[in-house]
Amino acid sequence: MTTTPTGGPEVLRYTAFSADPAGGNPAGVVLDATGLDEERMLAIAADVGYSETAFLVPGADGLDVRYFSPLAEVSFCGHATIASAVAHAERHGGGDLTYRTAAGPVRVSTRRAPDGSWRATLTSVVPRTIELSADDLRTLLDVLGWSPDDLDPDLPPRTAYAGAWHPVLAARTRERLAALDYDVAVLGRLMAERGWTTVDLVHRQDARTFHARNPFPPGGVVEDPATGAAAAALGGYLREGGHVDVPATVTVLQGQDMGRPSVLEVTIPADPAAGIAVTGTAVALPVPGS
Template sequence: MEVLRYVAFSTDPKGGNPAGVVLDATGAADTAMLATAAEVGYSETAFAVPSGDGALVVRYFSPLAEVPFCGHATIATAVAHAERHGTGRLRLRTAAGPVTVTTDRAADGTLVATLVSVAPRTAPIEEADLAELLAVLSWSAGELDPALPPRAAFAGAWHPVIAAASRDRLADLDYDMAALGALMAHRDWTTVNLVWRESPTVFHARNPFPPGGVVEDPATGAAAAAFGGYLRELGLVSPPATLTIHQGADMGRPSTITVTVPAEPDTGIGVTGTAVQL
């Protein structure tokens, strides 16, 4: 397999979130894909297999396990495909369901990709799980933003949304990786989406990712899509809305994710970003 390496959600190779991309993984066994993802060492590598009807079957592997959906690797895959086959609309078949992604060139020539997630949904977080999660993070209930209540959010993968009341709280991330990984495995959470609201449409996020063997993800498109659905379902944004999520700055890899929240309920969330080859 030819493995390409891209950074998604940044035009600077020193920013964004690196992803491995295999545009043709035809015939590759699960063990081979997992071993390749481990060798690449990024939070996820996407493996695409062209199908007879023009769609791509895409699977995503972290260095430790397969995940149902990954936003930044999807953006990277779409840009890599567009560089070789031209811009346009791709239909993806993922373990989470069908995802469309469209590529186009900005005025400055930069390739930009927009994915539309599966239908999002939210669920309560059990009180005991929330208490354990906050304890592992060394956060207190008094440090949370009461305007953004804790929920588990889904748009292809599950992410608990925990909102900090201050930027300083978000900036101070120091957690027990083994303990958080065990809790997340028990609840089938992919990353923890820690957020702070700067303004009605601008947010900052950090995403611990111990199930993937990664302390922190610098740009998490799947969590951004889930967060857009969370805001719409809880009436915390007035759709249609365009949101900006800044992520990765605290770990020295600044990323920018644009989230489009349609007004129609139960419709997919748009996630837009750039990608550059390493």
């Protein structure tokens, strides 16, 4: 759960959006990153090796938070927010916090569930969606090995934002979503050029349940098992496109196809200027090799 490099900060390891250490999305957590520069944070994230590590600097009116993959800094990360919030609650108690991120202020709350576990909720910055160009759509479909007929006509492709940008492609069938095979290098270059964090591939099982897969080459991994930022962006996409009757709460099931099942609860207010709330649990992980 904890490592403390010589002369360095305490580094925690948690998995988010699962109560089982074998599920969810692992994240590194540094609860006090005071004095760490960007180079040191990137080195710690690379040493941890997870898709993201959150670095928190406590302040009088909130926490300054930065997120690093092993390769680069990202503006916002949902699963590392949930992981760090639960880690913070276990040491300092639950309540409401403000995370000051590169994407803007994010409200975070932690509460104990009836079983004694901690649950955390993040409320994103105001989401928005933009058109996905025809050229980018063609390129994405080609890299993924999808055809236009594989897309759900009721959920048109868009690019969505709730702290980070994600193209949203909806598969017509669960089988299409399950068969993920793509050129990592080609997709990674496209995503770097466009400033996309993950590609949010989804399938709507029913009105309130979505399956998701998120290719994540910029984070140095083929796929993310739980992506809170993409879930928030999906909530904004669903509201703006009129694809759900709001207010609504939908469940995003992610990670099943890669053996790390995750559950993300997404609450979508009716107010178009309101952020999207994403809720989940998190549990500590053992230190590798311990």
